Each structure stands twice: as C-alpha cells, then as structure tokens.
Amino acid sequence: MSADGGPGRGVVVTGGGQGIGAATVQALVQEGYRVVSLDLAEPTAAVPGATYVVGDVTSTDDLRGAVQAATEDGARLAAMVANAGMNRPGPLADLSRQDWDAVMAVDLTAVMESARVAHAHRDGPLSIVAVSSYSGSMALANRTAYGAAKGAVNSLVRHLAVEWASDGVRVNAVAPGFIDTELSRRARALGLQSEQVVRARVPLDRYGTPAEIADAICFLVGDRSTYVTGAVLAVDGGASILGLPLER
Numbered sequence: 601m602s603a604d605g606g607p608g609r610g611v612v613v614t615g616g617g618q619g620i621g622a623a624t625v626q627a628l629v630q631e632g633y634r635v636v637s638l639d640l641a642e643p644t645a646a647v648p649g650a651t652y653v654v655g656d657v658t659s660t661d662d663l664r665g666a667v668q669a670a671t672e673d674g675a676r677l678a679a680m681v682a683n684a685g686m687n688r689p690g691p692l693a694d695l696s697r698q699d700w701d702a703v704m705a706v707d708l709t710a711v712m713e714s715a716r717v718a719h720a721h722r723d724g725p726l727s728i729v730a731v732s733s734y735s736g737s738m739a740l741a742n743r744t745a746y747g748a749a750k751g752a753v754n755s756l757v758r759h760l761a762v763e764w765a766s767d768g769v770r771v772n773a774v775a776p777g778f779i780d781t782e783l784s785r786r787a788r789a790l791g792l793q794s795e796q797v798v799r800a801r802v803p804l805d806r807y808g809t810p811a812e813i814a815d816a817i818c819f820l821v822g823d824r825s826t827y828v829t830g831a832v833l834a835v836d837g838g839a840s841i842l843g844l845p846l847e848r
C-alpha cells in the first residue's frame with residue numbers, strides 16, 4: 601500500500617546493489633515506489649524501504665521472483681529498470697567464446713528477458729527502461745562484446761516500443777557516458793580510460809554521477825514521460841555529440 605492509501609506502484613531495478621542501480625533504487629524509493637533490487641550481491645549500502653533480492657538476471661525464475669516481490673500487497677507493476685551490466689574488456693582476438701557469451705547473457709539477453717517478464721506481468725501502463733551505454737553507438741577499442749551488446753539493446757528498445765505500444769507499454773533506454781562507479785574505476789585501473797582522455801571527450805569536463813543517471817531513469821519510469829517511447833536518452837555530458845576532442 602502506498603503512503604496515500606492506494607495500491608502501491610512496484611518497480612524492479614536489476615543490479616540495484618551498487619553504482620547506478622543503487623542510486624536508482626534510492627531515487628525511486630524517494631518518489632514513493634515500492635522498489636525491489638535484484639542483484640548477485642548484497643547491497644553496499646541498503647536504502648531503507650527498498651527490498652533486496654539476491655539473484656541472477658540471467659535466470660528467468662529470479663526475474664519472475666523479483667517482479668512478484670515488487671507486486672506484493674496488491675502493488676501494480678509500474679516499471680522494470682534493466683540496469684545490471686558487466687564487461688570483460690580486452691582485445692576481441694583474445695576474448696574466449698565463453699567470455700563473449702557471458703557478456704551477451706547479462707548485457708543483452710537478460711535485458712530482453714527482464715522486459716519480457718515485466719510485459720507478461722503487466723496490469724496497467726508499464727514503463728521499461730534499459731540501461732545502455734555510450735558504447736552502444738560510439739566505438740571504443742577493447743570493448744567490442746560490451747559495445748555490440750549495448751548497440752543491440754538500443755535496437756531492442758526501439759523494436760519493443762513499436763511491438764508493445766498497443767499494450768500500454770513504453771520502452772526506452774538511458775545511455776550513460778562516463779560515470780564514476782566501480783565499473784569505470786575498474787576500467788581506469790586496467791588502463792582503458794584515463795581521466796584526462798575522458799575529460800577531453802566530455803564537454804561538461806567531468807565524470808557523471810550515478811544520481812545523474814538515476815534522475816534520467818526516474819523521468820522515463822514516471823508520469824512525466826508518458827509520450828516518450830523508443831528513445832535512447834544520452835546522459836553523457838555531451839560526449840556523444842562532440843566532434844574533435846577538447847584541448848584544455
């Protein structure tokens with residue numbers, strides 16, 4: 601039940617244990633949603649009021665369980681945020697087939713399955729938000745599997761937006777640029793993205809914060825975006841519209 605006594609609005613956020621997902625859980629709880637995170641790991645800092653389910657987005661049963669938890673007590677499924685993601689960076693020539701498959705399973709197939717499970721449980725207007733990436737449309741060396749999966753996510757949301765429009769389901773993506781999380785810290789530690797090179801590519805001259813991505817996700821989840829579907833919203837400080845790198 602929600603604060604106003606009506607049936608609550610449930611949202612599942614995959615990968616809500618840390619980074620962008622954790623900031624999204626926090627923002628959605630503040631907006632009054634009943635929020636369930638599905639993550640491989642326990643949260644680094646649990647948000648009071650949120651529910652944390654430990655599980656794997658590559659398991660359809662785990663996705664169904666998270667949706668069930670979000671709709672307990674008669675709450676309506678308002679949104680699915682398919683945020684969980686991972687990367688196995690390195691030259692494609694050296695990438696094992698197993699690593700390629702692992703990236704596709706989490707970064708593409710699980711996004712499709714999250715959307716499909718939510719669509720099957722819809723009981724009114726539903727918003728599906730996938731977390732894509734700058735590298736879904738821009739090319740970076742040593743991220744071929746990740747970039748191919750994210751590019752496919754951009755196409756997936758457009759196709760599903762058309763296929764499910766008549767079902768009352770909106771499907772959009774947020775495409776973050778360079779955001780200060782564990783994922784980008786690992787890339788920096790591997791020498792794949794120095795802060796200096798990143799800043800030369802970002803007109804706003806800094807990394808983004810997880811909360812800034814969460815704000816865009818909240819917009820796409822909620823009632824302020826009821827005429828938006830099939831969009832891939834870049835939230836990247838201008839990185840994807842820059843011509844030449846900036847010399848500062």
Ligand SMILES: NC(=O)c1ccc[n+]([C@@H]2O[C@H](COP(=O)([O-])OP(=O)(O)OC[C@H]3O[C@@H](n4cnc5c(N)ncnc54)[C@H](O)[C@@H]3O)[C@@H](O)[C@H]2O)c1
Pocket residue numbers: 614615616617618619620621638639640641655656657658683684685686706731732733734775776777778779780781782783784
């Ligand atoms: N950080 C960036 O710069 C950046 C840029 C573009 C896109 N993204 C995307 O944003 C999303 C979130 O990334 P982040 O930076 O917060 O990463 P992160 O590594 O900090 O957090 C990812 C979370 O997803 C969870 N997760 C991974 N595999 C999972 C699985 N199989 N099942 C359930 N949970 C799983 C992890 O446990 C972790 O809590 C990802 O889709 C990522 O590709 C991030």
